[in-house]
Amino acid sequence: MKGSLIIVSFFILGTLCGFYHLIPYDFTDSKLSYYALCGLMFCVGISIGNDPNTLKSFRSLNPRLMFLPVMTILGTLAGCAVAGIFMSQITSSDCMAVGAGFGYYSLSSIFITEYKGPELGTIALLSNIMREIIALLGAPLLVKYFGKLAPISVGGATTMDTTLPIITRCSGKEFVIISIFHGFVVDFSVPFLVTFLCSISF
Numbered sequence: 008m009k010g011s012l013i014i015v016s017f018f019i020l021g022t023l024c025g026f027y028h029l030i031p032y033d034f035t036d037s038k039l040s041y042y043a044l045c046g047l048m049f050c051v052g053i054s055i056g057n058d059p060n061t062l063k064s065f066r067s068l069n070p071r072l073m074f075l076p077v078m079t080i081l082g083t084l085a086g087c088a089v090a091g092i093f094m095s096q097i098t099s100s101d102c103m104a105v106g107a108g109f110g111y112y113s114l115s116s117i118f119i120t121e122y123k124g125p126e127l128g129t130i131a132l133l134s135n136i137m138r139e140i141i142a143l144l145g146a147p148l149l150v151k152y153f154g155k156l157a158p159i160s161v162g163g164a165t166t167m168d169t170t171l172p173i174i175t176r177c178s179g180k181e182f183v184i185i186s187i188f189h190g191f192v193v194d195f196s197v198p199f200l201v202t203f204l205c206s207i208s209f
Contacts, residue, residue, distance in 0.1 A: 018132060043117060072185045076192035079160045080200070083109060101127055104204035108135040109163030110142070110170075111197045118198065122205035138163055142170045146177040155179065159186050164197055166190035 024030050087106035091099030101123065108115025112135035120128025142149075142162035149157040155178040162170040167190025174186050 018129075069185070073188070075156060075159065075185065076189045076196075079109070079163060079189065079193060080107075080196060082160070083107070083163070084200075097127070098208055100204050100207050100209050104201055105131045105134055107197060107200040107204055108138075109165075109193045109197060110135050110138040111164040111194060112136045112139070114197055115201050118201045119205060122202070139165050139169060142166075143173055146170070146173045150177045155182060156185075159189050162186075162190070164190055164194040167194060 083106045084103050087102040088099045091097060091102035094102065104119055104123070105115075105127065108119075108131055112132050115135055116128045116132035119131045138161070142158055142165060145161070146158040149161060158170070158174050158177060159166050159182065162174060166174060166186045171183070171186055171190070175183055178186075
């Protein structure tokens with residue numbers, strides 16, 4: 008949660024700098040966000056390749072639980088598509104692109120800003136941060152009312168890192184492996200789904 012607050016603080020600081028023209032540089036015409044995205048994708052690749060234990064732990068998964076990340080992805084996209092129907096200023100595909108961040112706000116917001124502009128990128132940043140915060144703060148209630156898999160599904164792409172400790176505490180240690188697997192699959196899907204949904208419109 009501390010990381011989320013730091014990200015929001017930098018976002019607010021950047022907004023203020025842009026509003027008051029404190030930095031004499033036109034970021035809108037620069038390739039800075041593109042280079043930042045390339046660097047971020049490189050770091051994601053390093054983190055996955057540098058942790059062989061994560062890949063090895065997937066072998067002990069219950070085959071039925073391997074469908075959980077698929078259901079998380081489909082459920083999120085379906086909910087966003089329905090929400091888009093009731094929004095006059097945003098298309099269903101844009102809503103789905105925002106939802107396809109699955110809590111991975113740093114990556115998805117850069118993609119969406121690059122493809123759709125800063126307004127939708129800001130919405131993606133805030134909505135995905137909120138998803139992570141809801142998973143962190145609401146995990147006990149989610150387990151109580153919806154079952155032990157609920158905080159994993161709500162956590163989205165964050166279940167292999169930031170929300171893993173609270174999921175372990177609320178759902179139990181037996182859900183650590185499925186939580187990591189879920190986060191890995193959902194995390195991996197983000198760049199593909201976001202870019203695809205940003206390239207279509209309905």
